[in-house]
Amino acid sequence: MAKQESMNEANVITGEWSVRYNYSIGKVAGKFFEGLKHKKILATHCSKCGLSFLPPRAYCERSFEPCDQWIEAGLEGVIEAATIVSAQFETLPKPPYAIAFVRLDGVSTALINFVRGMDLSNVEEAMQRLNPGTRARVEFVDNPRGRITDFHYVLAKA
Amino acid sequence: MPKNRVAVIGVGETPFRPNVIDKTYVELAQDAAKAALNDAGLTPDDIDAIVFSMAPTQFMGVVDVEKWTVDSIWASGKPFMRVHTGGATGGSALHAGYSHVASGMHRTVLIVGADRVSDTPDAQRILNLIWDPFYEQDFALNTITMTALATQRYMHKYGTTEEQFARVVVRSRKNALKNPNAHLKGNITVDDVMNSPRISWPYKLFDICPRSSGAAAVVLANEEVTKERCSRPAFINGIGGVTSTVFMGDRVGPYSDAELCDEAELKFAGGEAYAQAGITDPMKQIQVVELYDPFSSIQFPQLESLGFCAPGRAQFLSDDGSFDMGATLSVNPSGGTLCSNPIGVTGLVRVADAALQIMGKAGDNQLPGVQNALSTAIGGSVQFANCTVLGADYV
Numbered sequence: 260m261a262k263q264e265s266m267n268e269a270n271v272i273t274g275e276w277s278v279r280y281n282y283s284i285g286k287v288a289g290k291f292f293e294g295l296k297h298k299k300i301l302a303t304h305c306s307k308c309g310l311s312f313l314p315p316r317a318y319c320e321r322s323f324e325p326c327d328q329w330i331e332a333g334l335e336g337v338i339e340a341a342t343i344v345s346a347q348f349e350t351l352p353k354p355p356y357a358i359a360f361v362r363l364d365g366v367s368t369a370l371i372n373f374v375r376g377m378d379l380s381n382v383e384e385a386m387q388r389l390n391p392g393t394r395a396r397v398e399f400v401d402n403p404r405g406r407i408t409d410f411h412y413v414l415a416k417a
Numbered sequence: 418m419p420k421n422r423v424a425v426i427g428v429g430e431t432p433f434r435p436n437v438i439d440k441t442y443v444e445l446a447q448d449a450a451k452a453a454l455n456d457a458g459l460t461p462d463d464i465d466a467i468v469f470s471m472a473p474t475q476f477m478g479v480v481d482v483e484k485w486t487v488d489s490i491w492a493s494g495k496p497f498m499r500v501h502t503g504g505a506t507g508g509s510a511l512h513a514g515y516s517h518v519a520s521g522m523h524r525t526v527l528i529v530g531a532d533r534v535s536d537t538p539d540a541q542r543i544l545n546l547i548w549d550p551f552y553e554q555d556f557a558l559n560t561i562t563m564t565a566l567a568t569q570r571y572m573h574k575y576g577t578t579e580e581q582f583a584r585v586v587v588r589s590r591k592n593a594l595k596n597p598n599a600h601l602k603g604n605i606t607v608d609d610v611m612n613s614p615r616i617s618w619p620y621k622l623f624d625i626c627p628r629s630s631g632a633a634a635v636v637l638a639n640e641e642v643t644k645e646r647c648s649r650p651a652f653i654n655g656i657g658g659v660t661s662t663v664f665m666g667d668r669v670g671p672y673s674d675a676e677l678c679d680e681a682e683l684k685f686a687g688g689e690a691y692a693q694a695g696i697t698d699p700m701k702q703i704q705v706v707e708l709y710d711p712f713s714s715i716q717f718p719q720l721e722s723l724g725f726c727a728p729g730r731a732q733f734l735s736d737d738g739s740f741d742m743g744a745t746l747s748v749n750p751s752g753g754t755l756c757s758n759p760i761g762v763t764g765l766v767r768v769a770d771a772a773l774q775i776m777g778k779a780g781d782n783q784l785p786g787v788q789n790a791l792s793t794a795i796g797g798s799v800q801f802a803n804c805t806v807l808g809a810d811y812v
Contacts, residue, residue, distance in 0.1 A: 339669035345615035349539035369666035
């Protein structure tokens with residue numbers, strides 16, 4: 260951890276953290292990210308309770324049994340919640356942008372991502388096109404590299 | 418059921434301000450601890466154990482800050498723990514302290530903490546990092562966008578308007594005028610809220626809490642100490658807490674077991690606390706609530722899940738003044754989290770402000786005849802929910 264200190268006129272000591280990490284992906288996320296490289300979204304399925312999960316889980320948190328199958332999620336789904344961000348936050352994208360939880364066909368839970376390709380110049384109007392229940396579809400980048408940012412959503416009816 | 422009765426016998430709060438440059442973090446915590454001990458008529462030697470209330474320390478910038486604070490709050494030589502459940506921290510810390518006394522393990526417990534949320538220039542940068550780096554952190558989640566998403570869903574479900582949320586802000590800032598510790602306060606209008614800068618739909622700047630610095634402390638005691646030291650305590654008659662999945666996407670749609678936009682976890686937490694406290698009709702039996710409401714849209718679903726009205730009805734009761742000071746239910750007479758949010762102790766401030774109403778020590782905010790008061794706290798990805806029912810009489 261690097262820490263820099265200096266005194267300023269207001270008698271306040273300033274500091275800054277810069278911390279590096281290596282996050283282990285593990286087998287379950289590893290399979291999911293490998294699927295993304297092939298433009299597939301893979302969910303885990305629990306045959307005991309019948310639910311399919313995105314993000315994928317090793318264990319079903321409803322039945323307390325291991326998820327025993329992988330399924331391929333549909334590349335279309337339904338918006339469950341959405342917002343358009345108008346403010347700039349440190350380290351986050353330049354506004355405006357839209358994000359949404361979309362429940363892909365065949366999956367029980369919703370996955371968050373950006374909704375691209377919309378005219379966001381009028382926020383009120385754009386929000387009307389992001390109501391829960393609206394159909395959206397997955398659009399992959401040209402050269403996926405096995406990261407969650409390999410895809411985003413677009414409205415099914417542009 | 419608890420083995421021993423538990424009461425709040427002392428409360429301490431510092432003013433909540435954008436910055437406190439004449440004190441360090443630990444000195445702030447000490448001010449609150451000292452104030453609570455004075456209020457209880459106790460000295461540090463009278464305290465058996467300490468629970469430290471603190472959420473992420475990246476706002477104030479010292480890792481493991483409880484270690485730095487030990488001496489300032491007279492914890493040396495005593496059992497000590499830090500409790501952390503994000504925004505719900507203060508409520509969880511109170512519940513840990515309650516359990517220490519209710520179990521008979523300790524006679525007295527000091528619950529104390531402090532926060533300085535403005536010591537880093539963009540708290541939401543830290544709050545983006547509470548999501549995992551694999552699936553969710555990349556998509557601009559922070560506590561503002563997280564609750565904006567839930568609120569869009571709530572508005573779609575119940576037809577709530579932005580103006581109805583704006584009225585909550587107007588009421589909160591007005592209530593805060595009589596709270597000397599409140600960070601934001603004033604007579605503002607619905608138009609002021611509506612015309613403030615857009616942040617994340619439907620939120621404008623005024624729909625969002627400030628980043629506060631300050632500290633709070635509560636002294637809990639068993640029945641024997643309470644009888645000796647406090648003529649008008651606030652008895653803790655019920656506590657409830659429940660934890661939900663980290664994934665908000667599991668709590669939307671037909672397969673959800675706790676609807677995200679309804680703060681449905683509070684149905685379970687509230688049900689547990691009400692059963693202990695003998696509350697069967699919250700709207701009739703409870704006079705004051707201190708809700709954890711860092712955003713204008715968070716009051717309605719809590720009031721509904723806690724049984725004060727049917728789902729979708731809180732917006733209309735708010736419109737007709739039923740939640741104003743001294744009305745059917747006084748909602749956040751302190752101004753609530755919308756007016757002051759020192760995150761690591763905010764849940765404890767909710768308990769403290771509710772207790773002050775029972776103890777008759779709420780100053781210019783005091784409401785007459787408060788028999789029962791309720792406080793809540795919510796943290797994580799709308800994930801940790803807890804509530805506390807306080808009463809003038811032990812149930």
